[in-house]
Amino acid sequence: MRVPLLDLKAQYETIRSEILPALEEVLESQHFILGPKVGDFEQKVAVYSNCTDAIGVSSGSDALLISLMAEDIGPGDDVITTPYTFFATAGAISRTGATPVFVDIQPDTYNMDPNLIEERITPRTRAIIPVHLYGQCADMWPILDLAGKKGLVVIEDAAQAIGAEYPNETPSRLEICRAGSMGDYGCFSFFPSKNLGGFGDGGMVATNDSDRAERLKILRAHGSKPKYYHKFVGGNFRLDAIQAAVLSVKLRHLDTWTAKRRQNAASYDAAFESSGLVDKGLITLPKAFWKKAIAQNIATENSETRSLSLHDHIYNQYIISTSRRDELRGYLTDRGIGTEIYYPVPLHLQECYLSLGYPPGSFPVSEDAAKRTLALPIYPELTNEQQEYVVDAVCEYFS
Ligand SMILES: Cc1ncc(COP(=O)(O)O)c(C=O)c1O
Numbered sequence: 397m398r399v400p401l402l403d404l405k406a407q408y409e410t411i412r413s414e415i416l417p418a419l420e421e422v423l424e425s426q427h428f429i430l431g432p433k434v435g436d437f438e439q440k441v442a443v444y445s446n447c448t449d450a451i452g453v454s455s456g457s458d459a460l461l462i463s464l465m466a467e468d469i470g471p472g473d474d475v476i477t478t479p480y481t482f483f484a485t486a487g488a489i490s491r492t493g494a495t496p497v498f499v500d501i502q503p504d505t506y507n508m509d510p511n512l513i514e515e516r517i518t519p520r521t522r523a524i525i526p527v528h529l530y531g532q533c534a535d536m537w538p539i540l541d542l543a544g545k546k547g548l549v550v551i552e553d554a555a556q557a558i559g560a561e562y563p564n565e566t567p568s569r570l571e572i573c574r575a576g577s578m579g580d581y582g583c584f585s586f587f588p589s590k591n592l593g594g595f596g597d598g599g600m601v602a603t604n605d606s607d608r609a610e611r612l613k614i615l616r617a618h619g620s621k622p623k624y625y626h627k628f629v630g631g632n633f634r635l636d637a638i639q640a641a642v643l644s645v646k647l648r649h650l651d652t653w654t655a656k657r658r659q660n661a662a663s664y665d666a667a668f669e670s671s672g673l674v675d676k677g678l679i680t681l682p683k684a685f686w687k688k689a690i691a692q693n694i695a696t697e698n699s700e701t702r703s704l705s706l707h708d709h710i711y712n713q714y715i716i717s718t719s720r721r722d723e724l725r726g727y728l729t730d731r732g733i734g735t736e737i738y739y740p741v742p743l744h745l746q747e748c749y750l751s752l753g754y755p756p757g758s759f760p761v762s763e764d765a766a767k768r769t770l771a772l773p774i775y776p777e778l779t780n781e782q783q784e785y786v787v788d789a790v791c792e793y794f795s
Pocket of ligand 1: 482
């Protein structure tokens with residue numbers, strides 16, 4: 397049996413009959429850049445993410461870059477983020493001329509530890525970029541609270557987390573917030589391997605601030621408004637109509653796919669827990685954190701019901717952790733099972749960031765995660781047989 401890490405061909409088979417007419421419509425219109433298809437898709441993402449505005453851009457990387465540009469962040473500024481993320485998060489900061497300042501992650505969620513942020517804030521600090529890694533929101537309220545007190549901008553890197561939910565617990569009320577709707581900007585990626593992936597590159601910035609939305613729209617077209625009159629120096633950050641057409645079709649299926657990913661995660665959890673590997677300390681499973689937080693802390697009937705349907709993790713990746721990661725990965729590869737390491741080198745130890753001056757040991761939780769984490773196949777089209785094959789192979793390896 398072969399089990400790839402992701403099977404986009406299997407997904408395409410299920411939506412081909414919807415995709416082809418949508419593509420044909422774009423081809424017949426010959427309107428390829430921005431335009432009504434993009435506008436329509438932007439509105440859908442805004443609604444889906446509980447935001448007033450969403451601005452389609454060329455990639456998730458550019459979503460981050462244009463958000464920083466919209467705040468005039470540049471040389472002399474610091475932006476706080478995590479060293480345990482895809483390079484684009486910090487790369488966008490560097491491309492503005494600002495300096496990434498890292499804080500370590502929590503060991504259970506792999507997301508930025510809010511308790512470590514304040515000590516890194518200086519007069520140079522302008523923004524915080526929490527990353528919702530693997531499909532689970534960072535602990536946003538302490539971050540938003542601190543940012544509010546210090547006057548900092550919050551840019552959510554929600555590239556891996558479209559549709560993920562985070563509960564804002566107040567004593568009287570439970571507010572469920574969608575990834576991308578909590579900070580000043582929410583950045584999404586539509587890279588093909590994302591839960592909502594296009595047929596090429598694409599991204600989106602969501603916001604609840606109409607002034608910011610307007611500025612983003614101007615910046616994505618070289619800062620021009622009206623056409624050929626340039627208020628600012630922007631860039632070509634436009635989303636194209638073919639991506640918008642494909643993504644609009646896929647958005648209709650996203651909740652079903654997310655439910656399937658969550659079901660697959662629950663099956664892995666149950667199988668690995670009953671295998672004894674977790675109790676023996678041989679592997680650690682991903683923690684879907686926020687549902688438990690609600691169940692423990694808020695005991696009203698309404699919140700109980702809501703906690704059951706809360707999409708606290710949308711499992712862009714299902715990540716196990718083990719000290720024998722590399723050997724396990726080799727064993728699975730030999731059995732035709734696709735896996736990946738997200739990410740083998742934390743950003744502060746990347747060659748291009750050695751000049752930032754963080755020696756090994758600066759962020760022990762991130763460095764440990766980089767040695768131990770392994771992504772297993774979790775995509776919605778994974779069959780029961782394939783999943784059992786993966787579980788059996790992991791168990792065999794440790795037996
Ligand atoms: C956390 C994170 N941020 C940013 C990006 C950049 O997105 P894109 O590849 O669309 O530029 C990605 C994509 O992999 C990502 O995972």
